[in-house]
Amino acid sequence: xxxxxxxxxxxxxxxxxxxxxxxxxxxxxxxxxxxxxxxxxxxxxxxxxxxxxxxxxxxxxxxxxxxxxxxxxxxxxxxxxxxxxxxxxxxxxxxxxxxxxxxxxxxxxxxxxxxxxxxxxxxxxxxxxxxxxxxxxxxxxxxxxxxxxxxxxxxxxxxxxxxxxxxxxxxxxxxxxxxxxxxxxxxxxxxxxxxxxxxxxxxxxxxxxxxxxxxxxxxxxxxxxxxxxxxxxxxxxxxxxxxxxxxxxxxxxxxxxxxxxxxxxxxxxxxxxxxxxxxxxxxxxxxxxxxxxxxxxxxxxxxxxx
Amino acid sequence: xxxxxxxxxxxxxxxxxxxxxxxxxxxxxxxxxxxxxxxxxxxxxxxxxxxxxxxxxxxxxxxxxxxxxxxxxxxxxxxxxxxxxxxxxxxxxxxxxxxxxxxxxxxxxxxxxxxxxxxxxxxxxxxxxxxxxxxxxxxxxxxxxxxxxxxxxxxxxxxxxxxxxxxxxxxxxxxxxx
Numbered sequence: 001x002x003x004x005x006x007x008x009x010x011x012x013x014x015x016x017x018x019x020x021x022x023x024x025x026x027x028x029x030x031x032x033x034x035x036x037x038x039x040x041x042x043x044x045x046x047x048x049x050x051x052x053x054x055x056x057x058x059x060x061x062x063x064x065x066x067x068x069x070x071x072x073x074x075x076x077x078x079x080x081x082x083x084x085x086x087x088x089x090x091x092x093x094x095x096x097x098x099x100x101x102x103x104x105x106x107x108x109x110x111x112x113x114x115x116x117x118x119x120x121x122x123x124x125x126x127x128x129x130x131x132x133x134x135x136x137x138x139x140x141x142x143x144x145x146x147x148x149x150x151x152x153x154x155x156x157x158x159x160x161x162x163x164x165x166x167x168x169x170x171x172x173x174x175x176x177x178x179x180x181x182x183x184x185x186x187x188x189x190x191x192x193x194x195x196x197x198x199x200x201x202x203x204x205x206x207x208x209x210x211x212x213x214x215x216x217x218x219x220x221x222x223x224x225x226x227x228x229x230x231x232x233x234x235x236x237x238x239x240x241x242x243x244x245x246x247x248x249x250x251x252x253x254x255x256x257x258x259x260x261x262x263x264x265x266x267x268x269x270x271x272x273x274x275x276x277x278x279x280x281x282x283x284x285x286x287x288x289x290x291x292x293x294x295x296x297x298x299x300x301x302x303x304x305x306x
Numbered sequence: 307x308x309x310x311x312x313x314x315x316x317x318x319x320x321x322x323x324x325x326x327x328x329x330x331x332x333x334x335x336x337x338x339x340x341x342x343x344x345x346x347x348x349x350x351x352x353x354x355x356x357x358x359x360x361x362x363x364x365x366x367x368x369x370x371x372x373x374x375x376x377x378x379x380x381x382x383x384x385x386x387x388x389x390x391x392x393x394x395x396x397x398x399x400x401x402x403x404x405x406x407x408x409x410x411x412x413x414x415x416x417x418x419x420x421x422x423x424x425x426x427x428x429x430x431x432x433x434x435x436x437x438x439x440x441x442x443x444x445x446x447x448x449x450x451x452x453x454x455x456x457x458x459x460x461x462x463x464x465x466x467x468x469x470x471x472x473x474x475x476x477x478x479x480x481x482x483x484x
Contacts (some may be wrong), residue, residue: 067405093446138434173435174435
């Protein structure tokens, strides 16, 4: 640290010295002030250095997101900041204390995308529904910083060999998203989000894959047939399919209702097994049997008395 | 009971009441120092519309999160996070506490005033992104030495996701500007 006082006039110099001491006592010791010079921004995971002025020793603090370090340094030399101390994006405070503390601030920005967080809904979707599928992709760098620089995300949806959707959307505020219809065929739908390496000056593509199980929609054209047997009536559906021809999953409940000529009515719930629901009903008189599954009604079956 | 005894007892009661009042006032003052003031605007969030109840929950839980953050970094006690943070943000705050303990430093976020804009609300409601412009006095202390004490304006990009009973902060990332 350097002092320089003009001593040309003794009385003037005494005045200057008194003034300087007064300033120092007030905490404004200008000539002894160590200064810090930090880079304005640094990319996450890079090392950096902060230059200091002055001479002597001081205590250096680095305070940032997830970081709080303290070390003794020599003024006038550069303070090296290792890459491991600069992994989290955000504001960093470099503070140097030698009697008085001074600080400099700088920002660490996210590195290139290294992974994608990809939220896709729902995990199972009926076929042929509008705007039922949605996906949200967020690029993160290798240190889990959200990458806010716009990056082009390619969404690609394929069912078997058929492409359902292929769209490129640039991230905005670190987010890219889509919403689309489900396909026409039941089965696994591959939902892929990717950022090409060339778009982000990276060595490898970044991608994430999710699977949505597309299932048959509600039954369509529910049809039943039946006949009498020794115990009453046995009724069953034809193979139950949705309107796109996909077999409705086994376990789907079909409700059979038998109405007699009077007030009598009985119902039986039967699950689909291998695409067919079957029920034994005990009515012996003339009955009208109907079937329903969800909101879909089937045909009526008229059977005479036993 | 004599007149002297009565007046002594009265004086003791008044003194006790005064001590409690001062303590309560000090406690209140301490609370107001760390209780964040937050305003939120969800009108620009999309593609999903933020319902009034959701807005209320987010506001409540975000205030709680910042209170917890301030208490945690002041006391260097990660338990005070109270489950308000998860994922990368929780890891980062725990690292901060560990490193602050090691270096003997603590940080105080005083007089917080947040202006929050919701900029993205996922189609299925499982993620919301906030942009928070916050002003506070940041005081950093090493033992008994104040090494930094300045007003700060900061811009945070925040990702919140719904937890079991509240919204939790998944990402809290400061940026130079929006």
